[in-house]
Amino acid sequence: MPPRSLPPSVRALGVTAVLGPTNTGKTHLAIERMVAHPTGMIGLPLRLLAREVYQRVVEKAGVEAVALVTGEEKIKPARPRFWVCTVEAMPRDLAVDFVAIDEIQLAADLDRGHVFTDRLLNRRGRAETMLIGAGTMKPVIEQLIPGVHVVTRPRLSQLLFAGDRKITRLPPRSAIVAFSVEEVYAIAELIRRQKGGAAVVLGALSPRTRNAQVEIYQSGDVDYLVATDAIGMGLNLDVDHIAFAADKKYDGHQFRKLNPAEFGQIAGRAGRHLRDGTFGTSGRSPPFESDLVEAIENHRFEPVRQLQWRNTDLDFRSVAQLLDSLNTQPTEQGLTRALIAEDMTTLEILARDPEIRALAQGRPAVERLWEVCGLPDYRKIAPQQHADLATTLYLRLMRHGRLDIDWYRSQLAALDRTDGEIDTLSARISQVRTWTFVANRPDWLPDPEHWQGVARLVEDKLSDALHERLASRFVDRRTSVLMRRLRENAMLEAEVTTTGDVLVEGQHVGMLQGFRFTADPKAGGPEAKALNMAAMKALASEIEARAARVVLAGDDAFVLSHDGLLRWIGEPVARLVAGEKAIEPRLRLLVEEHLAGQAREQVEARLQLWLRNHVTRLLGALQLLEEATTLTGIARGIAYQAAESLGVLERAKVAEEMKALDQEGRAALRLLGIRFGAFHLYVPSLLKPAPRALAAQLWALKHGGPELSGLDDIAHLAASGRTSFPVDKAVPKGLYRAAGYRVCGERAVRVDILERLADLIRPAIAYRPGLTQGTPPTGAADQDGFVVSGAMTSLVGCAGEDFASILRSLGYVSVKRPGPAIT
Structure with missing residues (x-):
């Protein structure tokens, strides 16, 4: 080609x-x-x-x-x-x-x-x-x-800086720009209360919803538009003033401040054709520096020096050659190799699947694989979850030539419903976009034009429903600023900011973290009771809205930290507690009384599902050992003990059982991932940092709780990949073992490294001068001894007395004698 x-x-x-x-x-x-x-x-x-x-x-x-x-x-x-x-x-x-x-x-x-x-x-x-x-x-x-x-070409009109203004004091025909859905909704709700309403434009909106929102702005039904930076890309609106409510955004890799050219691109949407426009700051955005203002007004920005480049002359002869061609480096100045994109990440995951590799043979099959990997992740889920969908599509396409229409119809039918609030409908539209993309492939479905029409009808129906929700002025449906008014001598307004600050009439009265409210001790005075009442009223709907977002959140929104807290986008929502078994922990919700009934049950079910999936993903091998119904007798007992020991079982504890274990039982255990070492029975796949950190956390839950001494330090050292490190005598030996290490004298040594050390010592001891054929192994000596070699100390990462203490803990005795090791 x-x-x-x-x-x-x-x-x-x-x-x-x-x-x-x-x-x-x-x-x-x-x-x-x-x-x-x-x-x-x-x-x-x-x-x-x-x-x-x-x-x-x-x-x-x-x-x-x-x-x-x-x-x-x-x-x-x-x-x-x-x-x-x-x-x-x-x-x-x-x-x-x-x-x-x-x-x-x-x-x-x-x-x-x-x-x-x-x-x-x-x-x-x-x-x-x-x-x-x-x-x-x-x-x-x-x-x-x-x-x-x-x-x-010069700009047709002038662009002037108007300074900083409060959101509630912005002039009509203003567009307020924020960089997250939550901020957009919060600002729109604030404007709704103060100014009567605002249109909302987000890049993720379907064209139908976006057009309907723009129409209520362009027609004059509302005088304010709240948008993400999507308006910076050529959307022509009658905007006189652009107000930046923030100066930082998440660009897919990190939170960063916009560069001057990005500010200029967005600010330039003010004042179309011959009508001058203004720009300024508002909300949480800090004031602009004079240099930035001058650059925007005069359209002077640093030139682009490098363009992102990826090879497009792809080699489809095999998956490996396709990956190699994608990894080609540019040879021209001004081009730099692009970061690994979503499609390439999906390809790398699929390429590891034996079933995919077997089918992806020859140019047409590899081209089809690359085509499937190009499916965008509209749902913004974890790469592995997105790759699972791509795997399903590829297998169905390769086995049957096209997708089964009954299966495709069922996917759309599950989404063809307009109940739910804004976040629910937005998530549903994101899923429909996936199936719309599939329908627009020319040869993935029989009669693709028909299915394109079906998918478009579902998207249009959801888009209309979403527009209705957005146009209802965010009544009890926003996930940020939610106010309730009290009539006690004055109108009191309460709000919950996107950062969790609870404000009443602009006074900070506490923080909402996850689902828990913590009162600010500095807030007080005669009005304290009224202020707190207003705050609690605001929290009721905010907590309910947060619950809805938690239920819809993807797995990547949750993180289990070493302190035992489960965090949702950084906010603590539950605490890990011990279950009946170490590998079956539970969660205790951290909630206020406002979250109850069905909403609470849904949140609890979503978090428990995430936890089960998290444990299975990292420690699923232990579950297989515990549930191994194919094992019998001694083998089953050893498997159960290995699972109870979280994948690292000291061999000495099952020494008698090992003597009686037959070869058939050993083979069965090996199939389940167990490796038989000189000192341990362990599962190598579970010695990676993430599984061991979770195992250590689960062990700590059963033996003292997340506050157990040394848990954070050991998890950090294990994650660093260290083969050994000094022992803290205050830390229980069981915690070291759960983290994948064995306490040997003054050092904690990773169990697989300890087995490799044994593999170096064993041949050195077995060597007999004049009897053993071949070159003497490193460290060989007369009789039953050996000489410590550089390979041994390098493997363990220590030498001298520390290494000697490891050998002593394993039962070896140090002996010094003159002359060569082998006489």
Whole structure:
């Protein structure tokens, strides 16, 4: 297959880069240029924006002439002339006269940048290609596309800084920008109470919901719009003022402050065409520095130096060769290897599955595997969970050629319901998007166009329901700022911020952590009782809303810390307590009285499910040992003891049983993962840091609780991969064993390392000069002795007296004698 990549020498043919700040008419110019050609295609960064541009092109060329192609939606007339696509969904095998790529500065984005880089370097129109984006791209575009024609366009209106204002004092026709769903909802609720209502725009909204929300803003039904940075990508709204309610966002890898160019991209949405706009700060955002204000007002930002790149000339001869080709490094200046993306992570997981490897033989099978790995994780779940869905799809496709329509129908039917609140509906729409994507693959389903229509109907129904919930002004449905008014001489307002601060009339009265309220001792005075009453009223609906979010949360939202607390997005919601068996712990909810009845039961069920899955994922081998019905007699007894010992059983404790254990029993135990060492019976797969840390925690629960001395230190040392470390005499030996270590003199030695040490000593002792054939092993000596070697001390990570104490604990006696080891 010929390479798709263009050499630098031909990249500039027919290419014009139109660069400049927002509100320069770049996208409008691209649309005008496209419709002037017989055929054309434009790639856009967002599905929402693609929908908007599609409508504009339809108005100019007619519905029969325009196709819309996104990952989840296809509108394809019989003979389209123009194609409006998301950048990822741009057809690769379609030759057209005109091609435009919008928002090319996203080529520097860590997640999606490599796709934009590929399109701007390699996707060309027969007659004309237009690259549209920020002026910061000029140096790197000129470097990577030698000879490119660059046109810069000035902003059509002025953009001015308006300073800091409270959210409740922002002028009409303002858009308030936050960077999380929770913050958006909190601000929208605050504006609803003070100003009568706000529209909400999130990148995750379906086009139908987003359009309905925008309509209530554009029509003047509400004067305020609360949005994420999705509005920074070309959505054209009648906004006079942009207010930043925060200056940090989570970019998929870390929480970080926006860079000046990102601030400029969003602020530029104020003041469209010839109408000037303003921007400023509000809410929790700190005031802007003067340098940042000047950069935004004058559109002067640091140029982009490097673009994210991933090889697109893929080798589909085998899975291994596909992975190798994906790992190819760029050879041109200005390009950097992109981080491992979602599709590649899925591929790496699937490549470890023996069943997948057996089926993925030959180019067509490997191409299909890569196609399946491209399924986006709309649900934002753990990589392994997403890979499980991809595995199911691939196996069904490879075994049957296409997906079974009854199975596909059942997946959609389970989501075809409009009950539930905003978070529930949003989660349901995310799942429907997955099945919409599946329906839009050309050969995954019989009659794909029919199923695309079915999936779209379900999404539209859910989208309408979500719009209704959003338009109801967030009454008792928000997950942040929730106020209740008391009428005692004055109107008192209470709110719970997104950080858990409980405020009444702006006064801090306590904190809500998880489901527990802790009063602030500094809050007091004559009004303290009224303030606390207002706070508690606010907490009732907030706790209920949090419960709903916990029930819907993915597994990655929960973390079990060493102190025994189960945290949901950092907030403690339950404490680990001992069960009847060490590997069957339970959870005790940390809740206020406001969480009761069905909501409490649902939260408890969700957390218990997570805990069971967590224990099974890390210590499932112990459950197999305990439930091994195929074992009988001595073998079953040993397996049960190994499980009770959390996967590390001292051999001396079962010495008599081991003597009587036959070969058949040994083989059966080996099949269950047990390894027979000189000092221990253990399960090697459970010696990784995460299983051992959990095992130590469960042991501590049964022998003193999470406050047991040394638990944190031992868990940290075990996670560091240390083969041995000094012993703390105050820490019980059982805790060391549960963490995968054995106390040997002054050191705690990891049990598998101890067995490897025994493997080095054993041949050295067995060697007999003149009788044993071959070269003497390292450390060999006369009679029944051995000499300590560098390999032994290096393996254990200590020497001298510490190493000697390990040997003494194992029963060896140190003897010094003159002369060579072997005489």
